[in-house]
Amino acid sequence: RKEERPPVTDLRMALLELLSKYKDDGQLDALREGVRLLAQALMELEVSEEIGAERYQRTAERKTYRNGYRKRRWDTRVGTVQLKIPKLRKGSYFPSLLEPRRRAERALLSVIQEAYVQGVSTRKVDELVKSLGLEGISKSEVSRICKELDEVVERFRNRPLTSEYPYVWLDAKVVKVRQDGRVVPMAAVVAIGVRATGEREVLGFDVGAAESYEFWLEFLRSLVARGLKGVRLVISDAHGGLKRALSEVLAGASWQRCRVHFMRGLLSRVPKHAQAEVTAWVRTIFGQPDQGMARRQLELVAEHLEGRFPKVAGLLREAAEEVLAYMAFPPGHRRRIHSTNPLERLLREVGRRCDVVGIFPNPQAALRLIGAVLIEQQDEWEAGRRYFSSASMAALYGAQEEEENPIEAVEEVLTG
Numbered sequence: 001r002k003e004e005r006p007p008v009t010d011l012r013m014a015l016l017e018l019l020s021k022y023k024d025d026g027q028l029d030a031l032r033e034g035v036r037l038l039a040q041a042l043m044e045l046e047v048s049e050e051i052g053a054e055r056y057q058r059t060a061e062r063k064t065y066r067n068g069y070r071k072r073r074w075d076t077r078v079g080t081v082q083l084k085i086p087k088l089r090k091g092s093y094f095p096s097l098l099e100p101r102r103r104a105e106r107a108l109l110s111v112i113q114e115a116y117v118q119g120v121s122t123r124k125v126d127e128l129v130k131s132l133g134l135e136g137i138s139k140s141e142v143s144r145i146c147k148e149l150d151e152v153v154e155r156f157r158n159r160p161l162t163s164e165y166p167y168v169w170l171d172a173k174v175v176k177v178r179q180d181g182r183v184v185p186m187a188a189v190v191a192i193g194v195r196a197t198g199e200r201e202v203l204g205f206d207v208g209a210a211e212s213y214e215f216w217l218e219f220l221r222s223l224v225a226r227g228l229k230g231v232r233l234v235i236s237d238a239h240g241g242l243k244r245a246l247s248e249v250l251a252g253a254s255w256q257r258c259r260v261h262f263m264r265g266l267l268s269r270v271p272k273h274a275q276a277e278v279t280a281w282v283r284t285i286f287g288q289p290d291q292g293m294a295r296r297q298l299e300l301v302a303e304h305l306e307g308r309f310p311k312v313a314g315l316l317r318e319a320a321e322e323v324l325a326y327m328a329f330p331p332g333h334r335r336r337i338h339s340t341n342p343l344e345r346l347l348r349e350v351g352r353r354c355d356v357v358g359i360f361p362n363p364q365a366a367l368r369l370i371g372a373v374l375i376e377q378q379d380e381w382e383a384g385r386r387y388f389s390s391a392s393m394a395a396l397y398g399a400q401e402e403e404e405n406p407i408e409a410v411e412e413v414l415t416g
Contacts, residue, residue, distance in 0.1 A: 064090040153371030164230025165193035169343040187211040198386035212242030220249040257322035289326035
């Protein structure tokens with residue numbers, strides 16, 4: 001019977017040979033070969049466990065036999081490694097070390113490769129490809145990866161919306177895309193919502209030429225066509241095209257102007273030395289316990305500021321209903337529905353991934369990466385806790401005009 005040296009001995013001898021071979025060469029080649037040897041040894045050990053026997057070993061636990069190898073490229077941080085994956089006569093084997101990357105990382109890699117293959121990559125992308133140690137990027141491989149990811153993103157993007165969504169946030173981020181031989185800024189829009197049961201959900205996203213009325217109108221209509229319903233409050237920035245589209249598509253919903261953006265615009269009309277004072281006065285409006293008292297306090301603040309800052313007083317009166325709309329909802333919800341901050345945090349993560357690319361080779365590549373990031377976020381939300389408690393959602397759908405018990409409101413803030 002043919003015997004074979006133990007795998008540990010084989011690996012030790014191979015590593016010693018590797019050290020002597022690459023002693024005077026660059027470290028990257030040595031690391032790459034070391035990774036290949038280690039991965040190959042791990043696969044051999046893993047497949048032996050799955051079979052129930054070592055090579056040429058006779059045991060009662062043996063389930064099947066080896067049946068040669070299939071070649072597989074493995075892109076790692078130290079470069080592209082050529083592996084030989086063991087095959088089985090019966091059943092199949094896939095190495096655990098080759099578990100698919102997180103979806104967003106695969107999408108990022110596909111965008112970088114696509115830009116490189118199409119010959120429209122920037123210097124930044126060229127450097128990324130080199131730093132990743134990738135070699136032999138083929139159009140067919142890039143096409144396969146892109147198709148696989150695009151199918152996943154499109155299924156998520158076009159899935160039915162099955163709940164009621166009383167709260168919806170809308171915002172946009174500018175991304176750079178190469179189109180018709182030019183680099184143009186495009187608007188990446190994202191919508192998130194809270195279900196009737198209190199969980200957050202990514203409702204939709206798209207990439208368009210500009211953040212125009214026509215683009216927002218088409219985007220909102222697509223959400224409604226997929227099942228968006230029960231919207232009571234929409235939170236967004238005061239973009240003219242978006243406001244107009246909302247009034248047509250979600251006419252029954254209230255609109256909350258992002259309080260953070262409103263304050264920035266307000267303070268831009270105030271000299272720097274007086275901004276702290278004006279901020280303190282305006283905060284007294286938002287500190288009121290209900291909408292009626294907030295309106296009265298707003299008028300008092302406007303009267304106080306009118307002499308020194310007439311533009312500020314005018315803006316306060318003009319935007320009164322828009323910035324106080326959130327106060328018609330349960331107190332325990334208000335700190336999370338008065339601005340687009342919940343969505344902006346998500347867009348910052350999207351922006352962090354997009355900044356790695358810099359310039360997308362086409363709009364579809366931007367959709368792919370943004371979609372992958374949003375799918376990962378949705379997975380985290382599904383596994384996490386509710387955004388609003390079931391008790392507070394019951395209050396929203398229950399006594400419509402009644403004030404919540406102050407003790408319950410405090411408990412909601414504490415439990416979030």
